[in-house]
Amino acid sequence: MGYQAQYIHPDLKLSRFDDKFYKADVLFEHHLLVWFISGETKIVQGDTTYLFGAGDTLLFPRNQLVTVINYPKDGLPHQSAVMHLTPKRLTDFYSRNKVDVKRIQTPKFQSFNQHPLLQSCLASLVPYFDLNETLPDVIAALKIDEAITILRTIDADIDHILANFDEPGKIGLTDFMEQHYMFNMSIDKFGYLTGRSLTTFKRDFKRTFQTTPQKWLTNKRLELAHYQIREKRRRPSDVYLEVGFENLSHFGHAFKKRFGYSPTELAD
Template identity: 40%
Template sequence: MPESINYINYSCYFTTFREGEQFASYNSLSMVISGEMELNDGVHRSVFRSGDVYLVRKNQLLKFLKKPGEEAEFKSLSIRFDDEMLKQMSTEENFVLQERVKTPAYIELSDVPHLKYFMESLLQYQDLLENKSPELALLKQKEALILLFGYDPLLKNILYDISDPYKIDLEGFMLRNYHFNVKLDRFAYLTGRSLATFKRDFDKIFKTAPGKWLLEKRLQEARYLLEKGRKASDIYLDLGFEDLSHFSFAFKKQYGLPPSKLSL
């Protein structure tokens, strides 16, 4: 199981594991030690294996799937960059954000040798970090940022942007992201609204409550996929359902028959 040590996290899973909420709430730099990590932001899907390094952006919808290898469990190492430290560093540098950068929810950095060497070196400090050495953790966080900015100074426009999301087109956002398993307050936050405003705007656009719309939209997509020959066990997680029994119950209630009747 993962052990959170300040802002440096070593993870270990012996079976395939999906993150519960599909939302990245902080910036982080990660390396897969063994096994596979699959990331999917709804547009891009990538599989990272032993030695691969990637950066995950804050405030992004993202599906995580951790898979053990044939001969080894899944292991990874991650550094979380908290907002307070990023704000302090950007202030010290007199950094001014010119514009918000639009990139995928994650950035592959496996071809940057010095970042890989740095992440590998952290394995040598695991015992010390697990004993909660905040001074060392902070030092390694800053070192990681210096290496990232040395590779690409434009990454400052991503990592130093700690402001809240601004108000965006709600209809387009929901039609693109309804299959992510996150709570309504997350959807509201990502569209730049309070929960009350989100619900009010949602009702104006879709003429129904967001919870009801999400369920019906996911079930419509499920029916389409089942009629194409997909199995319920293969699609329910990708459509935002937490477990197979809940999906089967909701599907039967909506369409009057269990999913298995359509996937034959």
């Protein structure tokens, strides 16, 4: 059995992975507050990798690209309780709690380790998943308000993330693409994150790089894979996902077309 998501409310779910591992490049539309119940999670953001286990709590800011790899561990599936902190919920909350928001250029995800207040709040959701009916919105709203209040209590700067409802502004393409090309995202998502429509993104990209986004992304990912295999002596099967390919066969075909030999030949 692979992935299961059990929703008791549109903003509250229990997530479960039973496979050997699950890897995805993710971009969340909402802030997510996640409590890991079992299993292990590796998160790659930029050139930094973080590892989390059962009991840890994280806040994923919206509109941030990260790579997430979930593993079962100790005979248990990877399981987590997830709370969506949507703009509507946060707007309602902050309409009652006025704050001055400082703009943060690139908010990082926040780790709260095994903070007892957050653990208690999110662990209290688990029995609700035994219900055979949707959790009433009034109860869900109380739990979400509780979580936001706890976050504000234990992190004095969290308002600068939660109360900032700005959409991504237009930014330079060169630095952004060089930092994020290995993420397996659609072209329109890259456009959104750089503050452009799809048409404008393609036009600006061609002007900046003298090629199309897809050709540039493929070449950059293949060059990174070539470096990892030749210089770091890594196996092709361990590399292709990390550099942005979804399929090992497609990766091998593209690699040979680009370099004239297969990744397996390079690794030998």
